[in-house]
Amino acid sequence: MKRITVFIVYFFCLHYCGYSQDRFIVQNAKQSDKVKFQLINNLIIIPVEINGVNLSFLLDSGVTKPILFNFLNVSDSLKIESTETFYLRGLGEDEHILAQRSTGNVFKIGDAVKLDQDMYAIYDANLNLAPKLGVPVHGIIGFDLLKDLVIEVNYSRSFLKLYNPDNYKYKRCRKCEIFHLEFYNNKPYINGVVELNERSIPVKLLIDTGGSDALWLFEDETKGINAGANYFHDFLGHGLGGSVYGKRSKVEALHLKNFTLKKPNVAYPDSLFIMHAKNHKERSGSVSGNILKRFNIILDYRNATISLKKNGSFNHDFNYNNSGIELAHDGYKFVKQTKDILYNQSGNDEESISQGLNILYRTDVKMVLKPVYTIVELRKNSPAERIGLKLNDVVVSINGKVTHHYKLQKLMEMFYDDPGKNIRLKVERNGIPLTFSFNLENPLKK
Known part of the structure; x- marks a missing residue:
């Protein structure tokens, strides 16, 4: 009996004793893991296991805590209990949205595990991303994953590489540019320069992997940021607070150190929809998926750096939806x-069929979704x-x-x-x- 008890304790520790309660840790001998993702409309959709249930989440560097879209009552299968009611704020007209906070959840992404993850469950059916993307999306995850690991985002081959920070070694890369990250409310910002209205304007941009556009700028006459005369009004996307509308145009160029992206698309969201996004007074806008996908990226929140290296998409044109x-x-x-199925009465052997003996066709009909x-x-x-x-x-x-x-x-x-x-x-x-x-x-x- 004693030997059995010792074995059970050993087995339990083999699987769980090394796990940290309060952060993600890659649990394997290499202390790194590769996770394939889907790139849909410039957005990264990753597999996430919560309390043993396999789901798909959007990787969004613009959010702090994981958010579960619970309009389909996914939480029933996750066996979670809501402990508190909160109101979350995001882009869109609505001021806030009702959410339930849950604690003590086990999150697993590849071999990266966190045993005590809190998250917010939202029951608003309007926040269902699946119809817009055409694939199931059960939630969003961002800062809580990114802060714990060094993450390589290989847009060109659609995978993430997750590393425990203490074991990550940078490789020399002469074609890379490394930027210092600034954080505000746990969100990462990068400095760049836009060429707009015949001026070079320094901008501080949120790195937003959860946005599918190229570039968002907040109109500000004191900085010389405005849409000018050549723009069109359009739907820009969905935020936690509802739909966002604004102007679309182009800038002459975006400079990220020695990288220059020519004539990228730019959106100027109407101020009504972004009032709380402008709480960070120095923020000029966001750089999002249609630009980020043109690089392979290393995110290292512990050292507050991001490394960019051009990939094969870098010189692709920036196009607009020309239909509306x-x-x-x-x-x-x-x-x-x-489906017509070929068969014969005397047998289905190849010789009978080739000689045309008693050949008949049967039409199979079935209804499919x-x-x-x-x-x-x-x-x-x-x-x-x-x-x-x-x-x-x-x-x-x-x-x-x-x-x-x-x-x-x-x-x-x-x-x-x-x-x-x-x-x-x-x-x-x-x-x-x-x-x-x-x-x-x-x-x-x-």
Whole structure:
């Protein structure tokens, strides 16, 4: 009996005694681990295990505590208990959003484990990111992971490399630029320079892996930051507080030390939607996924540094949605699938078939679930709006391609094609089939 007790204690310690209660630690002999991620619309979606349940989270350097989107009652399977009620604030019109705080959760990302992680569960169905991205997203994680580990973000090959900081060794990299990070409310900031309105303007930018745009700037006449005359109004995205709208344009260049990104897209969010984001008076805006994905990155919060190295996406053009349409995954529908199967009465051997003996065809019919894609945003005065498309139109095909055969990201790429390209849409509106045709247009004024 004593030997069994000793074995149980040894087994328990082998699996848990090395784990820290209050921080993430990579638990393997190498003290590092590789974690594959999905890059969807310039956003990093990583696998996260919480209390033994496998989920998908957005890696967002702009948030402090993990947030669970609990509108589907995921917490029931996680066996968590809410201990306190809080109100969280974020981008958007709404001032706050109700959340339940939970403590004592076990988080596991690859071989990195934390035994006592607190998080916030939000029950607002409007914060469901899955329809906008076309893949399941159960929550957001940021600072609590990034502060504990050195993390290499390999955008070009879609993986993270997680390291325990005490065992991380920097390799010499002559093509890298290393920046000092400044932190405000546990969020990382980097200094750069934008060329705008024939001026070079120093800017302090939040590093925002949770944003899909390239660059956000806050209009400020004292700094010379404004959209000028060449812009268009647009939907910019969803924040914790709701939808965000503003102006879109371009800047001549963004300089990050010796790296120069030419004519990147820029968004100027309306001040109404970003009032609390401007609490950091020195902040000029954000640098987000459409710029960050052009580098492979090393984030080292302990030493307050970020290392950037250009990858194969660096010189890709910055394009806009030239249709004005935003699609979202809007559930599923049953679609009839047929398949002709070749067979013969005397046997299925190759010789009988090749000689044409008693060959028959059988048509198998089955009903399968396929995704539905709906227009959820329609830019005012865009070619799609002018031709008569409307919100909630269900898009059945684009240029002859049946939409349910494609992922959302692949469909949206068609709207970023060159101005002048013809787009033919078949839609259903209240069950009635309709056909539309229009040409893509550059939304910026000539």
